[in-house]
Amino acid sequence: MATVTYDQASRIYPGSDKPAVDKLDLEISDGEFMVLVGPSGCGKSTSLRMLAGLEEINDGAVRIGERDVTHLPPKDRDIAMVFQNYALYPHMTVAENMGFALKMQGVSKDQRLKKVREAAQLLGLEEFLDRKPKALSGGQRQRVAMGRAIVREPKVFLMDEPLSNLDAKLRVSTRTQIAALQRRLGITTVYVTHDQTEAMTMGDRVAVLKDGLLQQNDTPLNLYDKPNNLFVAGFIGSPAMNLLTGKVTNSGVDVGAYTVPLEASVKTKLGSETTATIGIRPEAFRIVGSEENGLTVEVAVVEELGADAYLYGLLNGGTDEQKEIIARIDARRPPEKGAKVKLAADPERIHVFSTTTGERVSG
Amino acid sequence: MRKGRVPFIITFLAPPLLLYVVFVLSPFVQGIQISFTNWTGFTPNFDYVGFQNYTALIGDSAWWHAVTNNLKLLIVIPIVTLALALAFATLLTRGGTGGTQHGLAGQRLYRVVYFFPQVIPVVIVAIMFQFIYSTQSGLLQQTLDFIGIDLLELIPNGPLGNRDFILWAIVIAAVWSTVGFYMVLFIAGMQQIPREFFEAAAIDGAGRVRMFFHLTLPLLWGHVQVSLVHIGVGALDMFALMSVMARNGVSADYGGDVMATQLYRTAFALNSQFGYASAMATMLLGFSVLLAVLTFRITRRERLEY
Numbered sequence: 044m045a046t047v048t049y050d051q052a053s054r055i056y057p058g059s060d061k062p063a064v065d066k067l068d069l070e071i072s073d074g075e076f077m078v079l080v081g082p083s084g085c086g087k088s089t090s091l092r093m094l095a096g097l098e099e100i101n102d103g104a105v106r107i108g109e110r111d112v113t114h115l116p117p118k119d120r121d122i123a124m125v126f127q128n129y130a131l132y133p134h135m136t137v138a139e140n141m142g143f144a145l146k147m148q149g150v151s152k153d154q155r156l157k158k159v160r161e162a163a164q165l166l167g168l169e170e171f172l173d174r175k176p177k178a179l180s181g182g183q184r185q186r187v188a189m190g191r192a193i194v195r196e197p198k199v200f201l202m203d204e205p206l207s208n209l210d211a212k213l214r215v216s217t218r219t220q221i222a223a224l225q226r227r228l229g230i231t232t233v234y235v236t237h238d239q240t241e242a243m244t245m246g247d248r249v250a251v252l253k254d255g256l257l258q259q260n261d262t263p264l265n266l267y268d269k270p271n272n273l274f275v276a277g278f279i280g281s282p283a284m285n286l287l288t289g290k291v292t293n294s295g296v297d298v299g300a301y302t303v304p305l306e307a308s309v310k311t312k313l314g315s316e317t318t319a320t321i322g323i324r325p326e327a328f329r330i331v332g333s334e335e336n337g338l339t340v341e342v343a344v345v346e347e348l349g350a351d352a353y354l355y356g357l358l359n360g361g362t363d364e365q366k367e368i369i370a371r372i373d374a375r376r377p378p379e380k381g382a383k384v385k386l387a388a389d390p391e392r393i394h395v396f397s398t399t400t401g402e403r404v405s406g
Numbered sequence: 407m408r409k410g411r412v413p414f415i416i417t418f419l420a421p422p423l424l425l426y427v428v429f430v431l432s433p434f435v436q437g438i439q440i441s442f443t444n445w446t447g448f449t450p451n452f453d454y455v456g457f458q459n460y461t462a463l464i465g466d467s468a469w470w471h472a473v474t475n476n477l478k479l480l481i482v483i484p485i486v487t488l489a490l491a492l493a494f495a496t497l498l499t500r501g502g503t504g505g506t507q508h509g510l511a512g513q514r515l516y517r518v519v520y521f522f523p524q525v526i527p528v529v530i531v532a533i534m535f536q537f538i539y540s541t542q543s544g545l546l547q548q549t550l551d552f553i554g555i556d557l558l559e560l561i562p563n564g565p566l567g568n569r570d571f572i573l574w575a576i577v578i579a580a581v582w583s584t585v586g587f588y589m590v591l592f593i594a595g596m597q598q599i600p601r602e603f604f605e606a607a608a609i610d611g612a613g614r615v616r617m618f619f620h621l622t623l624p625l626l627w628g629h630v631q632v633s634l635v636h637i638g639v640g641a642l643d644m645f646a647l648m649s650v651m652a653r654n655g656v657s658a659d660y661g662g663d664v665m666a667t668q669l670y671r672t673a674f675a676l677n678s679q680f681g682y683a684s685a686m687a688t689m690l691l692g693f694s695v696l697l698a699v700l701t702f703r704i705t706r707r708e709r710l711e712y
Contacts, residue, residue, distance in 0.1 A: 095605075096609075116608070117605075117608040118608060118609065118611040118612070120609075122609060123609065124605075124609050128600075128602060130600070130602035130603055130605065130606040132606075132620075132621065133625070134627075143620070144609075144611055147610055147616065195610075
């Protein structure tokens with residue numbers, strides 16, 4: 044077990060000027076489950092492969108524990124990796140696949156068998172030990188890939204979208220299993236995904252990346268409650284946060300007819316900017332009376348999910364006229380399609396961002 | 407669609423089938439038939455002699471000398487050629503610096519250079535190597551002279567004139583001319599193996615050598631198997647190289663004699679014993695079939711999916 048440190052680590056692919064990962068600074072503490080999340084091409088997989096030693100580090104350093112591993116080959120880093128398509132060796136049985144790393148370490152056959160059996164028991168794979176990967180289902184293959192990583196008791200687990208080849212239902216159950224297993228084994232884990240739900244549900248901490256740059260790195264709840272910038276605000280949370288641009292006035296920000304009051308400190312931070320972007324989560328909205336201060340929205344669709352209902356509407360008025368607005372509403376009293384409703388949010392649940400820099404300005 | 411199927415199939419199947427029967431199958435059958443006669447090949451008359459040709463053949467020490475030579479070739483040529491081809495292919499695909507995933511710098515050029523001998527006709531290769539091995543200032547002799555070694559002292563009568571060396575001198579030519587083809591075949595096979603396997607193996611702690619034996623070779627086994635049969639059948643033949651470089655097998659006191667050259671001499675030179683030569687050909691056919699069956703039996707493994 045060990046900590047993992049990215050120290051200004053950069054990766055520039057040959058033939059490109061723009062770094063795929065740009066001066067990444069990230070500290071992962073011992074036993075922590077860290078999720079790297081972002082849209083495709085954001086550098087999350089590259090970051091993981093830099094830690095694995097599969098990708099060269101052009102600048103900066105990567106450390107595992109106290110050891111600088113920047114220029115060490117993968118085999119000397121004491122890590123285990125679960126690949127997206129599992130990369131199970133097709134000519135070896137499940138037991139041979141799981142014991143391969145130990146075999147390479149020169150562990151005796153008896154010892155190997157014992158460890159493989161232990162891991163197989165943990166993952167419910169005992170009856171499949173003599174099978175070849177092609178005779179396994181997707182979920183079983185996924186567990187073998189996990190088993191292969193567990194058997195060698197590495198300092199760090201690396202997982203590169205290990206759930207993306209599973210069907211939706213299995214993905215949800217496997218994700219809790221992986222999270223529980225990681226807590227139990229207490230091995231530092233770096234997990235890459237493009238799915239923000241996976242990131243939020245599994246990680247102790249989540250690092251959001253975009254265009255090779257670290258956007259924010261915090262606990263899932265802090266990311267949700269205090270996104271650093273517009274990108275994180277829009278990326279984390281499902282359905283996504285409503286982001287609306289408004290005019291800065293003396294009394295606050297005007298989005299159409301809706302005046303969002305601003306605290307004095309926020310106002311000072313905005314300085315001379317004439318516009319600001321406000322962010323409101325769907326669940327922060329409530330339907331208010333037609334004469335009250337709020338956004339006028341024309342209802343397009345109401346998605347009824349039983350426990351909740353989501354209202355998808357088009358905004359009336361303001362600079363973002365016709366923009367889609369999503370609000371969580373009372374499932375038992377949904378408004379009719381085509382009706383006009385007024386939505387407002389508690390001032391303390393409203394996020395304010397600078398329109399020009401995208402940075403958060405509210406506290 | 408269903409209605410037009412039979413004529414459709416016949417249209418495409420009949421011409422090649424006809425050609426195959428007339429020019430491949432019927433000579434085989436005729437050859438076997440002739441092997442039971444005493445036909446000379448030039449007279450219209452011949453008698454059936456039963457298994458007489460075969461019993462004579464079994465007692466013929468010259469024939470078994472040729473068979474032994476073929477067996478030596480059968481063991482040495484596939485092993486040397488395939489080992490070299492695998493080594494070159496691995497070098498060109500994974501031998502580069504900067505991790506185990508990159509090929510050697512300039513691999514495109516090497517690929518062309520190594521494949522080049524394959525496009526030279528075998529007879530040209532044979533003549534070229536005759537020049538190289540020549541004891542009248544051949545390339546080999548001059549090179550050895552340069553470093554102070556006398557070729558004729560090292561190998562009396564030169565590589566192609568020495569009973570103990572002629573076979574191996576020709577093996578070198580055979581390997582040189584075919585190794586590039588198998589290298590390209592193996593490179594194509596290696597490029598089909600997903601790179602994740604190698605990445606996983608690198609993380610699991612395998613170095614280049616163990617990666618080759620635990621991953622590349624097992625995953626490439628289908629290619630190796632086909633190559634073994636192909637190259638093995640070639641080693642049973644070797645007619646073209648032997649007929650030029652060992653003058654139909656008679657050079658160096660029959661040191662380079664193989665089944666094909668002996669049967670050629672028997673059929674067309676030595677009083678033209680066509681029936682006896684046909685018995686040889688039939689036996690050679692038997693060996694070839696046996697070889698193919700054995701190779702597939704011994705090397706059979708289940709199909710891999712990746």
